[in-house]
Amino acid sequence: MLNRRDLFVLGAAAGIALSPVAYAQSSxxxxxxxxxxxxxxxxxxxxxxxxxxxxxxxxxxxxxxxxxxxxxxxxxxxxxxxxxxxxxxxxxxxxxxxxxxxxxxxxxxxxxxxxxxxxxxxxxxxPMVLLASPSLNVKTAAELVDLIRKNPGKYSAATGSPFQQLAVNLLRQQGKLDFQDVQYKGSGQSMTDLLGGHVDFTMVDGAAAMPQVHGGKLKALAVTSKRRVAAFPSTPTMAEAGLPDIQLxxxxxxxxxxxxxxxxxxxxxxxxxxxxxxxxxxxxxxxxxxxxxxxxxxxxxxxxxxxxxxxxxxxxxxxxxxx
Missing domain, CATH: 3.40.190.150 (Bordetella uptake gene, domain 1)
Structure with missing residues:
Protein backbone atom coordinates (compact mmCIF):
# COMPACT_ATOMS: atom_id res chain seq x y z
CA MET A 1 0.00 0.00 0.00
CA LEU A 2 1.30 3.46 -0.88
CA ASN A 3 1.78 5.87 2.00
CA ARG A 4 1.05 9.56 1.69
CA ARG A 5 4.61 10.47 0.73
CA ASP A 6 4.48 7.91 -2.09
CA LEU A 7 1.23 9.47 -3.28
CA PHE A 8 2.79 12.91 -3.10
CA VAL A 9 5.78 11.91 -5.20
CA LEU A 10 3.65 10.14 -7.77
CA GLY A 11 1.33 13.12 -8.00
CA ALA A 12 4.22 15.56 -8.38
CA ALA A 13 5.90 13.43 -11.04
CA ALA A 14 2.71 13.23 -13.06
CA GLY A 15 2.04 16.95 -12.64
CA ILE A 16 -1.48 16.29 -11.41
CA ALA A 17 -3.38 16.93 -8.20
CA LEU A 18 -3.99 14.12 -5.77
CA SER A 19 -7.53 13.06 -5.01
CA PRO A 20 -9.23 15.29 -2.43
CA VAL A 21 -10.04 12.09 -0.53
CA ALA A 22 -6.39 11.95 0.57
CA TYR A 23 -6.90 15.18 2.50
CA ALA A 24 -10.44 14.62 3.75
CA GLN A 25 -9.57 14.69 7.46
CA SER A 26 -10.62 18.35 7.63
CA SER A 27 -11.69 21.19 5.38
CA PRO A 127 27.08 27.34 2.70
CA MET A 128 28.90 30.61 2.41
CA VAL A 129 31.67 30.51 -0.20
CA LEU A 130 35.05 32.20 0.21
CA LEU A 131 36.01 34.07 -2.96
CA ALA A 132 39.07 36.20 -3.74
CA SER A 133 39.63 38.89 -6.36
CA PRO A 134 41.43 37.56 -9.46
CA SER A 135 43.92 40.42 -8.99
CA LEU A 136 45.30 38.70 -5.86
CA ASN A 137 46.27 35.62 -7.90
CA VAL A 138 45.66 33.22 -4.99
CA LYS A 139 44.72 29.64 -5.74
CA THR A 140 43.81 28.34 -2.28
CA ALA A 141 42.19 29.61 0.89
CA ALA A 142 45.46 29.10 2.77
CA GLU A 143 47.26 31.39 0.31
CA LEU A 144 44.64 34.10 0.86
CA VAL A 145 44.90 33.86 4.64
CA ASP A 146 48.70 33.91 4.47
CA LEU A 147 48.56 37.06 2.33
CA ILE A 148 46.26 38.79 4.82
CA ARG A 149 48.41 37.80 7.80
CA LYS A 150 51.58 39.12 6.17
CA ASN A 151 49.90 42.45 5.38
CA PRO A 152 47.65 43.35 8.34
CA GLY A 153 45.06 46.01 7.56
CA LYS A 154 45.89 46.14 3.85
CA TYR A 155 43.17 43.95 2.35
CA SER A 156 39.42 44.44 2.31
CA ALA A 157 36.37 42.19 2.55
CA ALA A 158 33.14 43.04 0.74
CA THR A 159 29.83 42.47 2.48
CA GLY A 160 26.41 42.97 0.91
CA SER A 161 24.16 41.61 3.64
CA PRO A 162 24.06 41.16 7.42
CA PHE A 163 24.77 37.46 6.93
CA GLN A 164 27.90 38.26 4.95
CA GLN A 165 28.97 40.56 7.80
CA LEU A 166 28.56 37.66 10.20
CA ALA A 167 30.63 35.37 7.97
CA VAL A 168 33.60 37.72 7.49
CA ASN A 169 33.65 38.64 11.18
CA LEU A 170 33.76 34.96 12.14
CA LEU A 171 36.68 34.55 9.74
CA ARG A 172 38.40 37.60 11.25
CA GLN A 173 37.92 36.46 14.85
CA GLN A 174 38.61 32.75 14.49
CA GLY A 175 41.49 33.29 12.08
CA LYS A 176 42.92 36.23 14.06
CA LEU A 177 43.06 38.28 10.87
CA ASP A 178 43.27 42.03 10.37
CA PHE A 179 41.42 43.37 7.32
CA GLN A 180 39.03 46.15 6.36
CA ASP A 181 35.30 45.91 5.75
CA VAL A 182 33.59 47.48 2.74
CA GLN A 183 29.80 47.36 2.98
CA TYR A 184 27.42 47.32 0.01
CA LYS A 185 23.65 47.41 -0.26
CA GLY A 186 23.56 43.99 -1.90
CA SER A 187 25.72 41.05 -2.86
CA GLY A 188 25.42 41.89 -6.59
CA GLN A 189 27.34 45.15 -6.29
CA SER A 190 29.91 43.59 -3.98
CA MET A 191 30.55 40.83 -6.54
CA THR A 192 30.96 43.41 -9.31
CA ASP A 193 33.59 45.27 -7.30
CA LEU A 194 35.29 42.00 -6.39
CA LEU A 195 35.64 41.12 -10.06
CA GLY A 196 36.92 44.62 -10.75
CA GLY A 197 39.61 44.38 -8.07
CA HIS A 198 38.14 47.20 -5.94
CA VAL A 199 37.84 44.84 -2.96
CA ASP A 200 39.94 41.78 -2.23
CA PHE A 201 37.68 38.99 -1.04
CA THR A 202 34.21 38.13 0.19
CA MET A 203 32.12 35.35 1.65
CA VAL A 204 28.81 34.99 -0.17
CA ASP A 205 26.03 32.43 -0.28
CA GLY A 206 26.46 29.53 -2.66
CA ALA A 207 23.68 30.51 -5.08
CA ALA A 208 25.18 33.99 -5.56
CA ALA A 209 28.66 32.52 -6.08
CA MET A 210 27.66 29.89 -8.64
CA PRO A 211 27.40 32.03 -11.82
CA GLN A 212 30.87 33.54 -11.40
CA VAL A 213 32.53 30.32 -10.25
CA HIS A 214 30.99 28.10 -12.91
CA GLY A 215 31.67 30.80 -15.50
CA GLY A 216 35.36 30.66 -14.63
CA LYS A 217 35.57 34.28 -13.46
CA LEU A 218 36.15 33.45 -9.79
CA LYS A 219 37.55 30.47 -7.92
CA ALA A 220 35.73 29.08 -4.89
CA LEU A 221 38.39 28.70 -2.21
CA ALA A 222 36.36 27.12 0.59
CA VAL A 223 32.79 26.47 1.76
CA THR A 224 31.49 26.88 5.29
CA SER A 225 29.36 23.72 5.40
CA LYS A 226 30.28 20.64 7.39
CA ARG A 227 30.63 18.64 4.16
CA ARG A 228 31.36 19.54 0.55
CA VAL A 229 28.33 20.44 -1.55
CA ALA A 230 27.33 19.09 -4.96
CA ALA A 231 27.45 22.50 -6.63
CA PHE A 232 31.17 22.89 -5.74
CA PRO A 233 32.45 19.29 -5.59
CA SER A 234 36.14 20.22 -5.79
CA THR A 235 35.94 23.03 -3.24
CA PRO A 236 37.16 22.06 0.24
CA THR A 237 35.38 22.87 3.47
CA MET A 238 36.97 25.47 5.71
CA ALA A 239 38.40 22.68 7.86
CA GLU A 240 39.82 20.85 4.84
CA ALA A 241 41.39 24.10 3.65
CA GLY A 242 43.29 24.43 6.92
CA LEU A 243 41.23 27.44 8.04
CA PRO A 244 39.25 27.91 11.25
CA ASP A 245 36.47 25.33 11.17
CA ILE A 246 33.72 27.89 10.57
CA GLN A 247 30.43 26.10 10.05
CA LEU A 248 27.97 28.71 8.90
Missing part, protein backbone atom coordinates in the same frame (compact mmCIF):
# COMPACT_ATOMS: atom_id res chain seq x y z
CA UNK A 28 -8.29 22.87 5.47
CA UNK A 29 -7.41 24.39 3.11
CA UNK A 30 -10.60 25.66 1.51
CA UNK A 31 -9.02 28.77 0.02
CA UNK A 32 -5.55 29.84 -1.23
CA UNK A 33 -2.52 29.66 1.05
CA UNK A 34 -0.30 32.72 0.81
CA UNK A 35 3.47 32.45 1.40
CA UNK A 36 4.92 35.86 2.18
CA UNK A 37 8.53 36.32 1.05
CA UNK A 38 9.97 39.50 2.62
CA UNK A 39 12.41 39.95 -0.26
CA UNK A 40 12.15 41.07 -3.88
CA UNK A 41 10.97 38.94 -6.74
CA UNK A 42 13.89 37.17 -8.40
CA UNK A 43 15.93 36.81 -5.21
CA UNK A 44 17.27 33.40 -4.27
CA UNK A 45 14.72 33.13 -1.45
CA UNK A 46 11.92 34.02 -3.84
CA UNK A 47 13.06 31.54 -6.51
CA UNK A 48 13.13 28.68 -4.03
CA UNK A 49 9.71 29.57 -2.61
CA UNK A 50 8.20 29.63 -6.09
CA UNK A 51 9.76 26.29 -6.92
CA UNK A 52 8.45 24.32 -3.95
CA UNK A 53 5.08 26.10 -3.74
CA UNK A 54 4.37 25.19 -7.35
CA UNK A 55 5.32 21.55 -6.80
CA UNK A 56 3.20 21.30 -3.65
CA UNK A 57 0.24 22.84 -5.46
CA UNK A 58 0.63 20.40 -8.37
CA UNK A 59 0.74 17.41 -6.06
CA UNK A 60 -2.08 18.33 -3.68
CA UNK A 61 -4.48 20.47 -5.65
CA UNK A 62 -4.00 23.27 -3.13
CA UNK A 63 -3.70 26.84 -4.35
CA UNK A 64 -0.40 28.25 -3.04
CA UNK A 65 0.52 31.86 -3.81
CA UNK A 66 3.93 33.50 -3.28
CA UNK A 67 3.51 37.13 -2.22
CA UNK A 68 6.65 39.31 -2.25
CA UNK A 69 6.74 42.05 0.39
CA UNK A 70 10.29 43.46 0.22
CA UNK A 71 11.78 46.39 2.07
CA UNK A 72 12.59 47.71 5.52
CA UNK A 73 15.07 44.98 6.50
CA UNK A 74 12.27 42.46 5.79
CA UNK A 75 10.08 44.17 8.42
CA UNK A 76 7.35 44.96 5.87
CA UNK A 77 6.76 41.34 4.97
CA UNK A 78 7.01 40.14 8.55
CA UNK A 79 4.49 42.71 9.77
CA UNK A 80 2.14 41.65 6.98
CA UNK A 81 2.15 38.12 8.39
CA UNK A 82 1.74 39.36 11.96
CA UNK A 83 -1.35 41.36 10.95
CA UNK A 84 -2.91 38.27 9.36
CA UNK A 85 -5.01 35.72 11.27
CA UNK A 86 -3.20 32.75 12.83
CA UNK A 87 -5.11 30.26 10.69
CA UNK A 88 -2.47 28.71 8.43
CA UNK A 89 -3.54 30.60 5.33
CA UNK A 90 -0.64 33.06 5.62
CA UNK A 91 2.86 31.67 6.01
CA UNK A 92 6.28 33.35 6.12
CA UNK A 93 9.30 32.10 4.19
CA UNK A 94 12.48 33.58 5.63
CA UNK A 95 15.70 32.62 7.35
CA UNK A 96 19.07 33.59 8.76
CA UNK A 97 18.82 37.36 8.50
CA UNK A 98 15.39 37.86 10.09
CA UNK A 99 15.63 34.95 12.53
CA UNK A 100 19.28 35.29 13.44
CA UNK A 101 21.42 38.27 12.49
CA UNK A 102 18.76 40.98 12.91
CA UNK A 103 18.63 40.27 16.65
CA UNK A 104 22.27 41.38 16.84
CA UNK A 105 21.93 44.45 14.60
CA UNK A 106 18.83 46.08 16.10
CA UNK A 107 18.20 47.11 19.69
CA UNK A 108 14.47 46.58 19.23
CA UNK A 109 12.88 44.53 16.51
CA UNK A 110 9.22 45.03 15.51
CA UNK A 111 8.81 41.27 15.97
CA UNK A 112 10.16 38.48 18.16
CA UNK A 113 11.59 35.64 16.04
CA UNK A 114 11.08 33.13 18.86
CA UNK A 115 7.69 34.17 20.22
CA UNK A 116 5.79 35.48 17.20
CA UNK A 117 6.36 32.53 14.86
CA UNK A 118 6.33 28.75 14.98
CA UNK A 119 8.48 26.70 12.59
CA UNK A 120 6.65 24.74 9.94
CA UNK A 121 9.65 23.17 8.24
CA UNK A 122 13.22 24.01 7.20
CA UNK A 123 13.47 24.28 3.42
CA UNK A 124 17.13 24.73 2.60
CA UNK A 125 20.62 25.31 3.87
CA UNK A 126 23.43 26.79 1.79
CA UNK A 249 25.09 28.13 6.52
CA UNK A 250 22.59 30.46 5.07
CA UNK A 251 19.17 28.94 5.60
CA UNK A 252 15.47 29.50 5.07
CA UNK A 253 12.30 27.87 6.31
CA UNK A 254 8.56 28.13 6.47
CA UNK A 255 6.95 29.74 9.52
CA UNK A 256 3.39 30.23 10.70
CA UNK A 257 2.09 32.83 13.10
CA UNK A 258 2.04 31.72 16.73
CA UNK A 259 -1.43 30.55 17.66
CA UNK A 260 -2.08 28.64 14.45
CA UNK A 261 -4.10 25.51 15.36
CA UNK A 262 -1.95 22.42 15.74
CA UNK A 263 -4.06 20.23 13.38
CA UNK A 264 -3.57 22.85 10.66
CA UNK A 265 0.17 23.05 11.35
CA UNK A 266 0.38 19.28 11.23
CA UNK A 267 -1.25 19.11 7.82
CA UNK A 268 0.95 21.87 6.39
CA UNK A 269 4.08 20.25 7.80
CA UNK A 270 3.19 16.85 6.38
CA UNK A 271 2.65 18.17 2.87
CA UNK A 272 5.67 20.47 2.63
CA UNK A 273 8.02 18.04 4.38
CA UNK A 274 7.01 15.34 1.89
CA UNK A 275 8.29 17.49 -0.95
CA UNK A 276 11.36 18.75 0.91
CA UNK A 277 12.42 15.13 1.42
CA UNK A 278 11.79 14.08 -2.20
CA UNK A 279 14.44 13.18 -4.76
CA UNK A 280 13.18 15.94 -7.05
CA UNK A 281 13.82 18.59 -4.42
CA UNK A 282 17.29 17.20 -3.71
CA UNK A 283 18.11 17.66 -7.40
CA UNK A 284 16.89 21.25 -7.20
CA UNK A 285 19.03 21.97 -4.14
CA UNK A 286 22.10 20.28 -5.63
CA UNK A 287 21.78 22.53 -8.68
CA UNK A 288 21.48 25.63 -6.50
CA UNK A 289 24.31 25.06 -4.00
CA UNK A 290 21.94 23.97 -1.27
CA UNK A 291 21.16 20.98 0.88
CA UNK A 292 18.38 19.86 3.21
CA UNK A 293 18.41 18.85 6.87
CA UNK A 294 15.39 17.25 8.47
CA UNK A 295 14.80 19.23 11.66
CA UNK A 296 11.77 18.88 13.88
CA UNK A 297 10.01 22.09 15.02
CA UNK A 298 11.73 21.80 18.41
CA UNK A 299 15.13 21.29 16.78
CA UNK A 300 14.46 24.24 14.50
CA UNK A 301 13.71 26.47 17.50
CA UNK A 302 16.94 25.36 19.19
CA UNK A 303 18.81 26.07 15.96
CA UNK A 304 17.34 29.60 15.75
CA UNK A 305 18.29 30.30 19.37
CA UNK A 306 21.87 29.23 18.63
CA UNK A 307 21.95 31.39 15.46
CA UNK A 308 20.81 34.45 17.43
CA UNK A 309 23.34 33.83 20.22
CA UNK A 310 26.22 33.38 17.76
CA UNK A 311 25.35 36.55 15.84
CA UNK A 312 25.08 38.60 19.03
CA UNK A 313 28.41 37.39 20.42
CA UNK A 314 30.19 37.77 17.06
CA UNK A 315 29.06 41.36 16.47
CA UNK A 316 29.70 42.28 20.10
CA UNK A 317 33.31 41.11 19.80
CA UNK A 318 33.59 43.01 16.52
CA UNK A 319 32.44 46.20 18.22
CA UNK A 320 29.35 46.49 16.01
CA UNK A 321 26.69 48.19 18.08
CA UNK A 322 23.00 47.44 17.46
CA UNK A 323 21.07 50.32 15.93
Missing amino acids: FPDRPIRIVVPYASGSGTDNTARHFSQRVAMATGWTVIVDNKPGGNAFIGINDVLRSPADGYTLLYTGGSTHGVNSALFKKLPYDPLRDFVPVAPALFS NGWAGLFAKTGTPEPVLGKIREVFNAYFQSAEYKQFLDANAGFYEDLSPAQMMDFIRSEIARAQSTFQRAGIEPQ
